[in-house]
Amino acid sequence: MSGIAPPVADERTALTTYLAHQRRLLRVAAHGLTDEQARSAPSVSELSIGGLIKHAARCEAFWTGLILREQGGPQRTSDESDPEEFRLGPDETLAGVLAEHAEAAARIDAVIAAIPDLGHPVPVPKGVPWIPAEVEEWSVRWVILHLIEEISRHGGHADIIRECIDGATQYPLLAAAEEWPDPWFQPWEAAHTGGG
Template identity: 55%
Template sequence: MDANARPVADERDGLLTFLAQQRRVLKTAAYGLTPEQLRATPSASALSVGGLLKHVTFTERGWTDTIARKPRSVSVEDYGAEFRLTPEETLESLTAGYDEVAAYTDEVVAGIADLDEPVPVPDEPWFPKDITHWSVRWVLLHLIEEACRHAGHADIVRESIDGATAYELLAGAEGWEPTPWLRPWRPSASA
């Protein structure tokens, strides 16, 4: 596999494929991290790779619940807590949760006949009051935007932790063969 999204058949397939590809990139930023590194905030921000995984999972579940017309209630406190890991949260539990919400999103979107179907704007203080709905298409594009933004954050945090970069992490996580331009990431002997 390479770092690109696979060829797509149509718009729906394209949106879900690019969302899946960005999920993959974000999860790869966590590849090989210790529990301490997963929680580390080595850059100027308070973001950790684990906190970013938790946030995108929370955000995607909320939007997919909104598409599916399931009730959702988010407070400002919830928003801040979704970036912080609890002691029992692990890399395995975070990636499993993200995989679970990905399957949920795929299932809900598969059941939508038309990507123009309206999705109500949540009644939360950070959303505009002059718009009543977006479309499923808009929500999928927004989820791609969220995953991309936070994959970039995770890349910076990860590189600040141990110098590992996205392509070498993908190569290590997926077992790519070394090439003259790319050596797959491996944990250091001291780790």
């Protein structure tokens, strides 16, 4: 795959393509990391790459529940009030949160694909301080745009954290993760610690 989203022909394809692309970029920030590295928070912030991927998975599951109007679906009181949502806990693994994210992404993709009209209404949670009280519903279109925004923002956080961990940046990571032929960028390689 390339480092940018491919051409699109219509609104639905544009939205779902850009959502998939932003997910991919968030996930590539974790390429080659150990669980310990994915758990680390090397900046002033408490964010970790594993925690950001875990948050993205839960975010996508939450919005799936809203679109489907599921009773007893994933519960969230806020996007960022629970600091544990942004941390990879000692009993969690990077592989586990990557799998959780892939599952959540596949589920919402299937739900979106089954809805013929992107204007389909989605209920608004009430009593959340950052949501205008007068808003009664969003659309599936709005939800996809919000997910693109959310995942892009956290992908940027993950990029900064990854640079703090080992200096790796997006294109060398993509070249390594996807084994680009004749890459313009030197593919990322894990640092080798030599023994004496």
